[in-house]
Amino acid sequence: MPRLYLTPTQFTSYPQAITFAGQVAQLTAISGAMDQLLARASRRVDNYARKRIVQPGATTVGSGGISQGGTSLPVASTLGFDNGQEQAVILGSGGTQEIVPLVPGGVQVTSWSSPYPGTLTLASGVFYSHNTGEAVQGCYQEVSTxxxxxxxxxxxxxxxxxxxxxxxxxxxxxxxxxxxxxxxxxxxxxxxxxxxxxxxxxxxxxxxxxxxxxxxxxxxxxxxxxxxxxxxxxxxxxxxxxxxxxGFAYPPDDIQEATALYAADALQSMASQGAYEIQMSKRRVKYAADQTVKSRYQQEAEGIIDDGNYRRRT
Structure with a gap:
């Protein structure tokens, strides 16, 4: 699910990274952990907006290629693809170009280090064989009444x-x-x-x-x-x-800020160990999850998406 509207390097320049410097340091010490946190934050942006904000990914066929009838497509980068529905890929060029839909949940990342190589599972077998290095362009394929x-x-x-x-x-x-x-x-x-x-x-x-x-x-x-x-x-x-x-060719600045705020919402849970009520003097902590209250980070992120008119209304 590597839709990254904000990279780990970019995140370090946001105030939220400074506020939760300890948690960021802990995650950075684990390979790919910050990348996954920001991927989840980017997905939260899309979920609240009820659409994908940025255009689907473009990459190439990975090592080994794919044979005629195959459904497991290795790609050099899974960036820009997610495990949602109604995604497809345009494979190859010229006379062997074809459009094949993806299976929902069919994105597997083999390495959470950039450029995030992995495998895309296709909903049907390819009509042509495609060799390593051939173009792969993501797109959407929707059915409507x-x-x-x-x-x-x-x-x-x-x-x-x-x-x-x-x-x-x-x-x-x-x-x-x-x-x-x-x-x-x-x-x-x-x-x-x-x-x-x-x-x-x-x-x-x-x-x-x-x-x-x-x-x-x-x-x-x-x-x-x-x-x-x-x-x-x-x-x-x-x-x-x-x-x-x-979608947009690149994440707009305010969408990147919303992603940073969603990331801060997750980092706050790490800092509070899941508690939503803390008394600092003579430490008193309440760990029951309150589902009715949104953190200020989540509220600010949703406010940015609403103010920017990014949310799909139809």
Whole structure:
């Protein structure tokens, strides 16, 4: 799960590292321990934001490569991948390039020292063999249900329903361009990085996906949704499978600060040995975990994510 929005070296310049200098020193003495703590803090950022903040990783095929039909992909770096859902990789280039989804929880790190080599478990066997050094690009592959027509067109629902109101609307409209009718698909990660890698649709009466022309899809990059022309014959309750890249190229400064605060929240637990109530004079400690109270570090981290409008609302 090495999504690192803040490296151990970067963390040393934050006040939180100075506040918990003793705990940081203890973890630094153990190889990879600080890296894992910051990876968990980065994951907490994504969990609260309800999306991945930074783009998925790019690496190369690791030692030994992968043979046709294989599902265990060695990679030189697992940085930018996590054990969440709806991840995929683009393998190779040219005529042997292919997109293969990952198994949720399928990221194994073999070394917690940079660049964090490891193995990615694929959801299906590769169609081609891929040798050591070939390109591996992470991406997302989401399946969503097709919603209703775009609300920007007041006639769309009536025309699609083909009811009496639709007949009246058609009879009184001298000219109506149905190519303007659209459906909107919200993606879970944004900002979206154009172009879309692949767009597929399955009709509600079918069992296989068909590929659509992704170049005709309107991409609202910052808002994180797609506007699809209805001329591509899309029916309500069908399924869309969208393969795309999204997120910031690098962690924004405030996201790095939020990561440092989440790390401090974990370090505070080490310092207090899990207690949430301590009386300094004639030492009195209460160790029962209070699930209703968030630490000030967690509250500050969540406040930064909210203030920066990073949290997904749809």
């Amino acid at each position: 097709v919603g209703s027509s775009g609300s920007s067109d007041v006639y769309s629902e009536s025309l699609l329903a083909l009811n009496q109101a639709a007949q009246l609307a058609q009879a009184h409209a001298p000219s109506f361009d149905t190519s303007g009718l659209t459906r909107i698909i919200f993606l879970k990660c944004y900002p979206i990085v154009p172009p879309l890698l692949k767009m597929e649709h399955m009709l509600p009466i079918d069992s296989q996906y068909s590929t659509l022309d992704a170049s005709q899809v309107g991409i609202q990059t910052a808002a994180g949704y797609l506007r699809l022309p209805i001329g591509s014959f899309v029916l309500p309750e069908g399924l869309f499978r969208t393969t795309y890249r999204a």
